[in-house]
Amino acid sequence: xxxxxxxxxxxxxxxxxxxxxxxxxxxxxxxxxxxxxxxxxxxxxxxxxxxxxxxxxxxxxxxxxxxxxxxxxxxxxxxxxxxxxxxxxxxxxxxxx
Numbered sequence: 001x002x003x004x005x006x007x008x009x010x011x012x013x014x015x016x017x018x019x020x021x022x023x024x025x026x027x028x029x030x031x032x033x034x035x036x037x038x039x040x041x042x043x044x045x046x047x048x049x050x051x052x053x054x055x056x057x058x059x060x061x062x063x064x065x066x067x068x069x070x071x072x073x074x075x076x077x078x079x080x081x082x083x084x085x086x087x088x089x090x091x092x093x094x095x096x097x
Contacts, residue, residue, distance in 0.1 A: 045076030
């Protein structure tokens, strides 16, 4: 996880796996980001395995960010992430283009 100065943009880069074994770890990191930044960038370009727990965690993060008026954008999304979001109907919720 790469963090910049207070109140600027935070960045989190996901490893290649975002499944149930990693969801709690990333949830904690993302929650910290919500408490620290007003703008957050996500790099999911390396994700090659994601399951329902990972997708649910991301969806909850986007809901929380919206309720706190925190801007979230993707720097990169892997094809696996895009396809999984599409198959689960979460493309819009996760703001994946």
